[in-house]
Every structure is written in structure tokens, then in C-alpha cells.
Amino acid sequence: MVSQQELVKEARENGMELLPLEKDTYELFFGPQHMATENYSLILKMDGNRVVKAIANPGFLHRGFEKLAEYRPWYTNIALFLRVCVPEPDVPEAIYSMAVDELMGWEVPERAQWIRTTVLEMARVTSYLFWTMGMAFKLGVYTAGQWAAAYRERFMALFEELTGARVYHIYTIPGGVRRDIPGDKWLRQLRDTVEYLKDKLKDFDNVLFENYITFKRLEGIGVMDKKFALEEGVTGPNLRATGVKADVRKLDPYLLYPELDFEVPVLKEGDALARVLVRRFEIEQDLYILEQLLEMGPPSGPYKVDHPALKALPRFKVPAGDAYAHVESSKGDFGAYVVSDGGNKPYRVQLRGPSIAHGIRVIEQLLVGARLADVPVILVSLDNCPPDIDR
Amino acid sequence: MENVKEIEFKVAPEEKVKKKPSFLKPWLGLKYLFKKPVTIKIPYEHTQIAEKYRGFHTLNWKTCIGCNMCGQICPARAIEMTWIEGEKRAHPKIDYGRCTFCQFCVDVCPTGALGHVEHYILTTEWKEEELELFDWVPLPEEKVRKFKDYRHPLAKIEHLEDGKVRYILRDGEAVEFRILGYGLKPPAKPRAEEKKESGEEKKTE
16 A cells, blocks of 8 residues: 555656545546537536636647747748637738738738738637637527527638638738739628628627626626736736726737727626627627728739749748737737748747636636536636647 | 826727616527528538639649649648659649648649649548548649539549559549659659660750
């Protein structure tokens, strides 16, 4: 019979930690096979129906993107980075491209800027619709969830027409975009889709966002403090729900955002309901931005930079230096820091994902004292992206 | 944190963002019971595939110059240069087990020999010989585009003696060639023959 101390010692020698057993609590492995967690897992210490302690257990999707990027040519990395956040793959593409543009000293053509802004906004709407589906399913309002999935499909079809793929677009590249807009027909389709979804938002309100069940379930759970959120580096809708005015599109404008007019929703409560309502208002504003962009119309001109280096992509070289670019994604502030030593591969690429801020420490704090039934709801109301945490 | 200067921007008024709970409104969703569903019945109905959907590759064997640009840009390293008897330059062989369909290889091709069609269906019946189909030297566009059902054009790959390969298309047409070797450098034996041939040509010139 081995004594407890010996076991603890042996575990520590092998780089593991043994947690002491308590009589009153039991341990519950929540995910990754649970529907709400998506490739992410939590170890919950439960006392009856209440969570005493939550331990985040990520790492199921670790692929070492940043290291892999150091072994691949500059352009090839686009096909790699978009896998960091699957619901909105255009964001990692765009930030990497913007950083490389800065290093090259390229002024991206106006038409490419218009297309990039439109694609980023479309990605935001698509991602919010995907999140609406998840949130509605966790609340048990399956009807609204299925509508969200169906309307997302319309945007997917538009992406397919524009980029040639449904999910992994591989569209934004350093120096512009890969393809031109297919024609006026596509713009008409986008306008129709935006108007259609604007009309359908009322139905979403009726069934999901103004439903009294939603209010009963979400009010007062998972409350995040303003100070705590700022200390942990939470960004995006989660921070705005705690009463902080922060949006990268306003604070550090990029692409065409200085010319666009839109409102930023801010709520003070910081609970799951506030996070949900902030996101609901964001969908409305994104559709409004898309309408403005369509009214502006794509400027004529080339859709990518004309440069001799683009003729031989495997030998494409970037001058030595470093650059940082960030955008406001549907989950928060998404940034990329790119360092070049003048070779045909990046020296180092560091991604700053929004999910790592609210996906590990914050969720561990918010879950303390919550009921087991509220765990998936709090988790989804934070909208974290497991591949972004693991990377 | 107090020293940080706040940038003023337009914030939505709180009453616009906030909603009021309602007991009756959710029942309005019932009207969707009488509407047409958005789902379709596969295989009786089809979705429309976009014109330039990134699907299977095509290769014009006459214009391919074997520069290996496609092999260098490929993020998944799915492309292997293949030496075929009768062809002066190597041609790419694409492994769809690795391919990510990013189509950077099509973008970099200097002569436009490598292209793509919108056909995309990769499913098989899980037979060994079927899995082999997806590691192929792409055929010219007209041979791939013959089939309108978005499936892979090959029905079978036969391995004959001394490195000969026969690609049998789904309508029975056969393409036969001999693979001499793989890699960037031409295989040893035919290299000598090629040298002789080129030498003779120079003499005649």
C-alpha cells in the first residue's frame, strides 16, 4: 500500500498535480463531448447543484499555429491562420494581411479596402448568427436557433460566390484581395439579404430576445465586474456589457470605418442578459453598416496592389521590421504582431486572440456559485472560441 | 487606470439596447408552421454551386513547364512532381488527402496550366481502390468537366507492369502513361536518353 504523501511526490516528479479529495464535493467533467463547450472542457467541483470551483481544461485543438507559420512562405500562412477562429475566418486573414501591408509599405487600393470592410462586417454578422444559434439552443428556444442557422446560410452562399469557398475563404491577402466582386448581381444579392435579415430581426426579438424565459434564465447570472474585466483584459461585447466604452473600430479606426456612422451598445449590468442584449444590438448595427457600404458602392480601380514581387509568390520577401494590426471581431479585439528578418518566411507571428482573456480565468471566476444548469448558458454568453484559446 | 484619456464616440442610448420581457410575443413564432421549410431534400434536390467554387484541379499537360511553383506554395505539401514518359517536364501529382483547396497553386502557375473546376464531391464507398483515386495527376479541363454531377472524374486507376498507369474515366475513356519517377530532378535512366536526344537535336540545328 502506497501512502498518500508518496503518491503526491510521485505525481509532482512527473509534472502532475494531485488534488485532495473532499467528502462533501464531487468532481464533474463538463465537456468536451457536451454540446455547449465545443472542443473545450471544464472540470467542475460540485456541491450538490452548485459549483464550488471550476477549472478550465483547454488544449484539445492545439496545433501550434505560430510555430508552423515560421516554416511556411508569407502567402501560404493565410491558409493557416484562418483556422484560428472558425466562425469568422476573415478576421485572422485580415489582421495578418494588414500587418504585412504595413511592413511592405503598401497603400491598399480603395476598392480592396471597400471589399475588406464589407467582408469583415459580413463575417461579424455570420459569427453573431452562429452565436445566436448556440445561445438559443442552450436556452431551449430551438426555433430561433434554427432560423439563425438558416439565415447564416444566405451569407455563406454570398461568401461562396465571392471567395470560392463556404467556410475557409482564404480571400484577404497582403496587398488587397484575391478576386474581384463577381458583378452587380452579387451586390444586389447582398442588399436583398441585408434587407431580408433586417426584417427577420423582429421575429428574433419576439421569440428569443424579448422572450420572458430568456429574461428569467439570464438575469443576474455570471455577473462580471467592470474592474475585474479590465484587469483580465476582456474586450469586445463582453467588456461593453460591463459599462466600458471600448470598440477598436472607434478607438483605433482602420479601413473605411472612420467614414461610417454607427452606434456602439454599452450596458452597465455585466450579467449574461446584458451580454446577450449587447450582441443583439450589434447585429442590427452591422446590418446598418453593410447598408451604408452598399450605398457608398465599391470604388472603381484595381482590387490588389500591382507589384513585381507578387509574380513569384514562393519567393516573396518582406523587408525586416515589425508591425501590429488589430480589428474588432465579434468576440473582441483580435490582433497580430508580425516580425520579419527580411527572409521569405516570417521570423515570428504572435496572435492576440480575444477568447483567451475571457475563456480561462474569467470563466473560472464567473462559474463559482452558479447552478449546474446555468453553466452552459454562462459559457455561451461569453462566446469563446476554443481554437483561439488553444492555438 | 484613471489617467487613461477616454475617446468620445457615439454610444447607443440604453433604452434602445434594452428589451422588455413579454409573455405573449413568443407565440407569434407559431406563424412559421404554415411557411415553406428552408431545408431541401437531398438527393432529389440540389443546391446551386458557385461558378468559381474551388474544387478539383485540372492540368493542361501541354503548357505545364514543371517549374514546381505549385509545390513550393502549397501549405499542406500535397503536391509531388511526377516524371511521365514522353513529357519533357515534370507534372504535379496532387494528393487530396492533404489538399486544403486553397488554390494558391492555381494562382501562382506562371503559364496558367493548372486550373480548377467547381466539382467537389470527395465521398467514397470506403474501398481501397477508390481511396487511391484521390491521389492523381490532374487531367485536362474538358475531360473533368464532362461529368455534370460534381463527382471525381476517375472510376478506377489500374497499375500495369513496369510503372504503367491507366486512368479509367467514369464514361469508359482510358488515359495511359508511364510514371518514371518522382521528385524535382529527373530520374537517372531517362536523363541519359534525354541528353542524347537533345544533343542530336543541337547537332542537326
